Amino acid sequence: MKPASELEDLIDMMARLPGLGPRSARRAVLHMIKKRGLLLVPLAKAMSRVAETARECLNCGNIGTSDLCEICETEKRANGELCVVEDVADLWAMERAGVFKGRYHVLGGTLSALDAIGPDELRIPKLLDRVATEEISEVILALNATVDGQTTAHYIADQLEGRVSVTSLAQGVPIGGELDYLDDGTISAALRARKSI
Structure with a gap:
């Protein structure tokens, strides 16, 4: 039936x-x-x-229930560190690990020539504006270890060269791995051992 x-x-x-x-x-x-x-x-x-x-945070792109998410509203998180992630699931994975105490920036995807996704289709211009207007000393690129993720990381690093320190997650993130599927310990180790790009 x-x-x-x-x-x-x-x-x-x-x-x-x-x-x-x-x-x-x-x-x-x-x-x-x-x-x-x-x-x-x-x-x-x-x-x-x-x-x-539910709405997107006007500053970082996180999902919350007000115009600015709780992370962006917390003054003690304005410590000069800005962690760049592909999507909200990655931000939540980083928060779940509990080791990053700065602020975030959600790109909304990665650069992809095949899918005709350029910098303007992502939140890269907003990232550059934030670096210019906020007191940011380090940008941590926590992008997935995929071809598109690494292409995006290199593009952003080139755009920020000479303006701020740019680092990326290190050990523990496998090639082709996605942050949302990693355990908290792996994310913690990768964040602590980040390296300059």
Whole structure:
């Protein structure tokens, strides 16, 4: 017997999430329906609140519920260190590791000639503005160890040459690795052993 169209719509939407296919989405929906009061209703309410309040930080690109995220609003994090990451998931991975105490800048991706993504399609101009206007002494490039990530790192390093110290994460980040999938200890070691570019 085929589920009602509302259920099929929910299953189809869940199947679009990263890591879930149609079968996993179907199992998740059935589990939520069985635990309607504990899971489905609170999840629907939380998703509705997030849909109304979530926004991109105007300064760094993080996701929060106000125009400036909590990290950008905290004065003690204005210590001159700016960590550049590809996306918000990478920022959250760095925060989860708990070793970086400065501020962040989310690029929103990497340079890619194949996908016609240049500096203006990313938040690179905003990064250059921040370096010019904020008291930044070091830019840490915490970009994924992929071809596009390294191309982006070299481009940014060239743009910032002679303006600030530019470093990158060191040991522990494998070639082709993505920060969001690394454990906290690996991220901590890579940040502590960063090197000049």
